[in-house]
Every structure is written in structure tokens, then in C-alpha cells.
Amino acid sequence: MAMVRIPDENRTLREVTDIKAYLASIQIDYERWEASKPVAPDAPPEEILAAYSAEIQAVKEQGGYVTADVINVSPATPNLETMLAKFRREHWHDEDEVRFVIHGRGLFHIHPPKGPLTAIEVEAGDLIRVPRGTRHWFDLCGDRTIRAIRLFQDISGWTPHYTESGVDRDYEPVCLGPSYLPASFTRPEATRVRS
Numbered sequence: 001m002a003m004v005r006i007p008d009e010n011r012t013l014r015e016v017t018d019i020k021a022y023l024a025s026i027q028i029d030y031e032r033w034e035a036s037k038p039v040a041p042d043a044p045p046e047e048i049l050a051a052y053s054a055e056i057q058a059v060k061e062q063g064g065y066v067t068a069d070v071i072n073v074s075p076a077t078p079n080l081e082t083m084l085a086k087f088r089r090e091h092w093h094d095e096d097e098v099r100f101v102i103h104g105r106g107l108f109h110i111h112p113p114k115g116p117l118t119a120i121e122v123e124a125g126d127l128i129r130v131p132r133g134t135r136h137w138f139d140l141c142g143d144r145t146i147r148a149i150r151l152f153q154d155i156s157g158w159t160p161h162y163t164e165s166g167v168d169r170d171y172e173p174v175c176l177g178p179s180y181l182p183a184s185f186t187r188p189e190a191t192r193v194r195s
């Protein structure tokens, strides 16, 4: 489930009802989705889209989205750091940024017109909708991995408009999820009982 941090107020939200209510107050939609049938996180895109077709259809009707696809980013992605450098500068789009996470995690920073700057760490099962015109930026976490469904009203509208405010440099991209645990906590052999 997502985690929300409000760095300037030293607050962290971890409960789904608190997260939904807080994000709604800054015009960010947040939902949890479950697949209609089990689907592997590395399944082909058509299977992923089919497993969530009811949810995708509902969101398309709500927001006027016309297409959906599946994006993969991993350490093997060509020019990964160049691409990430573009995402992590404050920007806005002429259309909504809608992402549903299948695998991995990511960190959105939202700069609302009214209200404090907010960091949202998303993981598998999280849907986030950043409305058009909202200032934001995005980082991957330590594992540099995310697979997500994207929904578009018009792909041409997704060009970033950079604010060049520099505010993105004032906030460390801190992920609190599993990739931040020391390696010994994530290796299976660490749980073995010594004989």
C-alpha cells in the first residue's frame, strides 16, 4: 500500500482511509485495485490489461481516458538515468497522469496549489491520478524498478512542461519501502536458523 509523507510537517500516513482522505484534499485520487483473476507481475501486457479490465473501463469512463498501456522500467532500461533526470524535475502536463502499479515502486512528489508539498510512495496495487496542471515530479526507489498501467486522454498531452522552480532540489527522494531495508533483511538466507 502507498505511504504518504508531508516533509514540512514531519507527518507520515500509512492507513488507507487516512491516505485517501488526505490525497483527496489536495485533488489527488488514490485507489487500491485487485485483479479479477491472479496475474503474474511479469505477464504479457495483454494479460495485465485483461486482469484489470473492469477497473480500467471504470476509470476510462470517469476521466475520459481513451487508451491504456503497460510500461516497464528497470536497471536494464536504456538511458535510464537520463530518463529519470527528466522525470525528477518539477513539471506539469496538459492531461492527467494516471498510473496503476503492477510491480516495483515509485515516489511522486506533489506540489499542490494550496497545501504542503506531499511525497507519495506507490507500490503494487496502487492507482494514482495526478490531475492535469498539477505540479509534480517522480523518482524511482533504490531498486530502479517499476511496471505500471498508464491511462491516457491524449498521448500528445503528456509532454512535460517544466517549471524550473528548483523546488525539486529541496526534497530528498526518500523511499521507505522494502528497498530501504538493509540487505540482510531481504536475503532469504538471513532467515535461516544456524545449526
Ligand SMILES: [Fe+2]
Binding pocket: 091, 092, 093, 097, 136, 137, 138, 160
Ligand atoms: Fe509527470
